Amino acid sequence: MIINVSEGVIGRDVRTDQFVEVQWEVTEEEDHGAVSPEQASRGIMLTVGFFPGLKARIVPLLFQHKGRRILLVDDFVMDIKESASAVSDSASPAGIILFADRKTDIKPVLQTIEYAFPEETFIVGDGGSKFLYRSGSRNNITRTPDSSCAAVALIFARDRNRPLGTGETQFHVMLSTGISPVGYTYRAVSVKCNKSSTWLTASRETLLEHLDGQAILEDIYDELGDRIQYPAFYIGVTKRRRCSVGMESVRRMQFHEFHEVLGGNEEYLFVNSIGIKTGEPFHFYMSDSKAALSSCNKVSDNLRQLKLDCDCRNNHVSDGGCFCNKRKVFGGIIFSCCGRGDSFFGHPGVDSSPFLNNFPGVSFGGTYCAGEIGRGNLKLYDQDNEEGGLIHCSQHVYSAVYLVMSYCPPPTPQQ
Structure with a gap:
């Protein structure tokens, strides 16, 4: 379990059943600690998920707090690989959702993660928040008395012992730049x-x-x-x-x-x-709100194409297998910059609209954050490297990162 203290929430209000995007209005008294957390205007976004064929593990990034602050990045990456290897046939997880303390410079950590894991491993998250976590798994991760937690990773690994007849959960990451x-x-x-x-x-x-x-x-x-x-x-x-x-x-x-x-x-x-x-x-x-709106429209187009792909597969029948009404998108998570929202676009609901318009009724929610993480490269900003070579870009500003999940059961014999 991970509790992330965010800059706001995006989701369906349990009282009104309306979808809302809410950013916290921090008063001067709250900012200086004069108002207790119980008195502050806040809310909770609860996300509970089940991913068929996957195992979830929590891995902390520790740092030495005696003397100069040193992030134990190599240990963090090796712990992720060991946690994935314990349940999967691969040391690379299917994906990582990362939450970093706002005092932590997550940039060098993302550099090492980019090096360590293949492109197929998705990486999303909040690079500037406060968090609490509790892990029920017995990871072989030892916290020494002089170490503290700077970030925490929720990893998803393909289960080598998944039950027979379990299909495949797939992840799709999209970015709206701003x-x-x-x-x-x-x-x-x-x-x-x-x-x-x-x-x-x-x-x-x-x-x-x-x-x-x-x-x-x-x-x-x-x-x-x-x-x-x-x-x-x-x-x-x-x-x-x-x-x-x-x-x-x-x-x-x-x-x-x-x-x-x-x-x-x-x-x-x-x-x-x-x-x-x-x-x-x-x-x-x-x-640039105009660039952000245009980028949101591109995300909506990509989600529409994903929906068409699902519909196409659902109606396809191949030799020995029937896929009728099978594959579908079952959920989505968004990490949006706290600088976006109503005041940025001039009207509410822009960031959530690409998903809601294409997948109405499907579970969707997320948070506003300060330092949204989404694995990608410079081409996301319609730019190329003049000197050649791939330029990685994993932490963004004024952006919205979408993690969309779909499930495809295994093919069944044609009757």
Whole structure:
């Protein structure tokens, strides 16, 4: 069991039976702890699921809290593999739902997970929340007295001992983006880091001199002109990293990671989080409700195609097997950015509409979060790598991640 303290809930209200998207309105008193949790306006989204042919396990990501905070990422990945191997014929799970503490920089963890597991393993979740968990399984995971939990993974592994006649549960991940690129491509020149932010200067191809934070932001404002309507700004940094787990071979991989722009002055551009190196290219992005709405429509089209595929298979009869009225979508989960919702789109229900319009009556729900996780690559943002090679992108901003589940029973002999 995992309890995730989110930024809001998406689901069907038990009192009215109406589907709602509710974001918490945190007052100044609540933010400073003057209001107790019992007095605050909140709600609960309860998700209970059964996945035929799969086993679920909970695996924590621990960190050493004595001295410098060190995430035990290699141990985390090996624990996931061992948990999957204990019940499955594969060390790679079918999927991972990940919840990370908001104090944890989940980016390097996602890099290692991307290296460790094949593309078929789905990865979704909330990269900036609070959580509690309790596991009833007897995993061989030992927590030492000087370690604490930084994240927790709910993994799904194919059951090697599944009962005869059990079909296959399939997962489909889709992403609605909510940002648009703006301005030039820059390269980091002078980079300084503290515990939670990065200060940098940059260069761009058409200029010889280095640009400070104020000059970079003026470039962006000039590019936007009168389109500035107080958007949130981010830089998307393309990073090359050497990845490995334990004694496994090292592989060079590329990642596109977002850092929120905090501001700039006549010396530096300030962005949140760390992990940017000198020479790495980056591009500016801004929150964009029109792009998000267009992306939601694409998700709806993809779900409509999934529905048509299910209908097509359900009406198909092959030699020795009948598939009539068999395969169907039975549930969906959404992780949506807390920056979206009614105030972002101008009207409610946008993020939930792609699923509800295509699968009315099917169980669906989720949460608003700060750092939505959805395994993918840079092509999700309609961009390609000019230098070639795949660029992974697993944590997003102003996006909505959809995990859709379908079930296909085994073929039965034709009567």
